[in-house]
Amino acid sequence: MSDRLIAANANQGFPLSYTLAGNNFWQSGRSTRPFSIQAGQGIPQFEHFNSDTWPNSEASRSAAWTVLLSRAYSHPLEAQAAVAMLGTRQRSDLLLSALAGAPTLNTPFNADSWLDNQLRTVARLISIRQQVGMRRQFFCVEIGGWDTHANHLQQHAERLTELASGLFSFQRTLQELGVDQPVTTFSFSEFNRTLTINGDGTDHAWAGDQIVMGGAVDGGKLHGTPLAYSTQGTGEHWGDTLFGPNDTGAGRFVPTYSMDQYGATLARWMGIKGTDIDVIFPNLQNFSLKDLGFMKPA
Numbered sequence: 001m002s003d004r005l006i007a008a009n010a011n012q013g014f015p016l017s018y019t020l021a022g023n024n025f026w027q028s029g030r031s032t033r034p035f036s037i038q039a040g041q042g043i044p045q046f047e048h049f050n051s052d053t054w055p056n057s058e059a060s061r062s063a064a065w066t067v068l069l070s071r072a073y074s075h076p077l078e079a080q081a082a083v084a085m086l087g088t089r090q091r092s093d094l095l096l097s098a099l100a101g102a103p104t105l106n107t108p109f110n111a112d113s114w115l116d117n118q119l120r121t122v123a124r125l126i127s128i129r130q131q132v133g134m135r136r137q138f139f140c141v142e143i144g145g146w147d148t149h150a151n152h153l154q155q156h157a158e159r160l161t162e163l164a165s166g167l168f169s170f171q172r173t174l175q176e177l178g179v180d181q182p183v184t185t186f187s188f189s190e191f192n193r194t195l196t197i198n199g200d201g202t203d204h205a206w207a208g209d210q211i212v213m214g215g216a217v218d219g220g221k222l223h224g225t226p227l228a229y230s231t232q233g234t235g236e237h238w239g240d241t242l243f244g245p246n247d248t249g250a251g252r253f254v255p256t257y258s259m260d261q262y263g264a265t266l267a268r269w270m271g272i273k274g275t276d277i278d279v280i281f282p283n284l285q286n287f288s289l290k291d292l293g294f295m296k297p298a
Helices: 002-008 058-070 076-099 114-127 152-177 259-270 276-280 282-286
Strands: 017-019 138-140 247-249
Touching: 058 076, 076 114, 114 138, 114 152, 259 276, 259 282, 276 282
Parallel strands: 017 138
Antiparallel strands: none
16 A cells, blocks of 8 residues: 555655554555654654764764765675665654654643553654645554453453543544544454453454544444354353354354455555555455445545
8 A cells, every 4th residue: 555655645755654563564565664663752863973962073973874874885784774774864854854843732642651652653743744745644553462361351441441542632633633534543453352261361362343433434333243142052162152153162253354355445545546456455356345334435
């Protein structure tokens, strides 16, 4: 998607895609890569020689680093490292300059929440979209702690509370900036939890619910077909109830919808059209339903 949409943005050297969750396969295109930012610390000055630390030698150290990064290296790893470092440094400088003129965000966030810090940074980046000529952007944040093999009730409640609080503040900030309609926030995970208990927690499973939020979402409803449950206590479920014909064992379900269907629905909203949908989501051809319908018609 980012490869296809790069042309929709003004080419001023600013990244199309940002990650506040470290490296991830989801944001890696064939020709585009995400720009990594550390939440809570803003956009770091990539010099490490700022005037507060090295008042007498900052300029010469910075110039020396520029020379080293600009050299022609014959070894492919050295060459790639230099290109990556120089590109990151240039983008950092551009973002620092743009963010200096960013509007003040008045919506409160929880400074002690890792998720809130990520979402607030995303909101700041969105706030300078016009200055940097960006019309299509991707942001990835993360919230961990769902691997609840033990102490499930407490951990799950804490995670949901942090998630709800962060999404609430983020959506209110988007409204403050006047961009709650053109911004869509969605969740995804590589696994879910079983509907049976292992004593004090749950185990790994597959199918799970996802959240999609924003002004363009056909919201206030559940999309999809609820799983059929049964009250027949059979199978290897550690004494718990068998959860119906879709239960493959221990409360594990095969997903009703695929990530290709989920992603294609969002991609169409982002402006991806025609055969590009099939190129980006090659498994979509295996499903009769190509659009899950949770986004409002354009």
